[in-house]
Amino acid sequence: MAAGTMTLSDIQRLENEHQPPLYAKREIALVRGEGPYLFDSDGRRYLDAMSNYGVAILGHADPEYAAAMADQLRTLATGHQSFYSDVRAELLGELAAIAPAGLTRSFLSNSGAEAIEAALKFARVATGRPNLVAAKRGYHGRTLGALAVTADQKYRAPFEPLAPATVHVSFNDADALDAAVGDDTAAILLEPIQGEGGIWPASTEYLQAARRIADERGALLIADEIQTGFRTGEPWAITPSGVTPDILVTAKALANGFPIGLTMCTEAISEAIPSGGHGTTFGANPLACRAAVVTLRALRDRDLYAQSTRIGQAIMDRLTALDSPKIRQVRGRGMMIGVELKERVTPTLRGLQERGVLVLPAGATTFRLLPPLVWESEQIDEFMEAATQVLT
Numbered sequence: 281m282a283a284g285t286m287t288l289s290d291i292q293r294l295e296n297e298h299q300p301p302l303y304a305k306r307e308i309a310l311v312r313g314e315g316p317y318l319f320d321s322d323g324r325r326y327l328d329a330m331s332n333y334g335v336a337i338l339g340h341a342d343p344e345y346a347a348a349m350a351d352q353l354r355t356l357a358t359g360h361q362s363f364y365s366d367v368r369a370e371l372l373g374e375l376a377a378i379a380p381a382g383l384t385r386s387f388l389s390n391s392g393a394e395a396i397e398a399a400l401k402f403a404r405v406a407t408g409r410p411n412l413v414a415a416k417r418g419y420h421g422r423t424l425g426a427l428a429v430t431a432d433q434k435y436r437a438p439f440e441p442l443a444p445a446t447v448h449v450s451f452n453d454a455d456a457l458d459a460a461v462g463d464d465t466a467a468i469l470l471e472p473i474q475g476e477g478g479i480w481p482a483s484t485e486y487l488q489a490a491r492r493i494a495d496e497r498g499a500l501l502i503a504d505e506i507q508t509g510f511r512t513g514e515p516w517a518i519t520p521s522g523v524t525p526d527i528l529v530t531a532k533a534l535a536n537g538f539p540i541g542l543t544m545c546t547e548a549i550s551e552a553i554p555s556g557g558h559g560t561t562f563g564a565n566p567l568a569c570r571a572a573v574v575t576l577r578a579l580r581d582r583d584l585y586a587q588s589t590r591i592g593q594a595i596m597d598r599l600t601a602l603d604s605p606k607i608r609q610v611r612g613r614g615m616m617i618g619v620e621l622k623e624r625v626t627p628t629l630r631g632l633q634e635r636g637v638l639v640l641p642a643g644a645t646t647f648r649l650l651p652p653l654v655w656e657s658e659q660i661d662e663f664m665e666a667a668t669q670v671l672t
């Protein structure tokens with residue numbers, strides 16, 4: 281049976297019979313996308329306010345992106361890093377132009393969790409220390425190393441014991457961080473805005489304290505920008521704080537949907553990594569690199585950073601003005617917005633979905649918008665119409 285001819289029940293039966301039951305699935309099969317919209321197997325259209333957890337930053341089926349990927353597939357798709365590559369070199373040039381000061385070295389892999397694994401290994405080998413400090417509510421991925429720094433017991437408990445040893449401290453509490461970082465701490469790991477945990481921005485003072493505490497104790501500071509990267513009005517959400525991390529990790533939006541992970545580090549850390557000490561077969565392949573090059577250029581050339589600041593602020597202003605009895609707080613920056621409710625979030629997710637709008641949860645009582653940056657005022661109006669019906 282060809283894709284596109286399957287009914288929802290065909291699709292559901294095959295997925296439910298042949299996958300481990302890891303996901304609570306919605307009763308929708310997504311089969312097509314176009315700009316800010318997604319379409320299901322019955323042809324119904326949805327406004328995409330989630331972009332697959334923040335991945336499809338240019339929207340869906342972007343013609344320029346699709347043409348570049350097709351061209352790269354016809355040219356060269358795969359290539360190991362033991363050879364040089366023109367497209368990889370191009371991407372490294374693009375990344376150098378947006379890297380925080382001093383983060384001169386980029387290790388490319390295939391996912392967020394893999395990028396975190398690299399960061400943890402680099403921090404260990406550069407400091408000679410075993411342990412980590414991360415934040416409660418923090419999310420860093422679900423491979424064994426990344427899981428060790430992820431806080432939520434729901435993800436951790438079935439797989440313990442986990443290494444490396446991690447102390448989880450309250451987020452935005454500099455004193456707790458100060459008390460937790462010691463002589464055996466390789467790195468402090470923080471999201472500049474906690475994503476899965478509920479869209480909680482770190483305060484500037486907190487990030488500055490983290491930098492100072494890391495420096496005082498000889499630990500490294502790792503910024504996990506896997507979710508925040510490229511959607512807060514500039515490439516990095518940590519930039520406005522004036523803090524430069526020693527390692528910066530990103531993934532989700534970097535290649536607009538093609539799997540990729542990026543771990544940037546300083547010259548000093550890079551020098552400590554032994555040759556052959558890390559690697560990946562798929563990482564930095566020409567197709568992934570082309571995807572990232574096209575994405576980064578589109579974000580810049582189409583002025584999408586400025587647009588996302590404008591649109592994101594307008595969404596937050598209108599949600600705040602809604603004066604909804606259900607809303608406790610609206611938080612976020614750019615196109616990373618959390619709406620904390622005074623009740624459980626599931627009925628609101630369902631209500632929005634029934635009205636053709638797809639958003640994500642972020643914890644039990646918060647829903648989250650991670651829209652493609654290509655939203656215009658038309659999409660804000662569409663979203664607000666559904667949100668007004670569901671929340672007031």
Ligand SMILES: *Cc1c(COP(=O)(O)O)cnc(C)c1O
Pocket residue numbers: 391392393394396419420421422471475476504505506507508531532
């Ligand atoms: C999604 C996410 C990860 C994990 O990325 P995967 O690609 O799902 O492995 C890690 N950290 C943060 C902040 C994330 O949002």
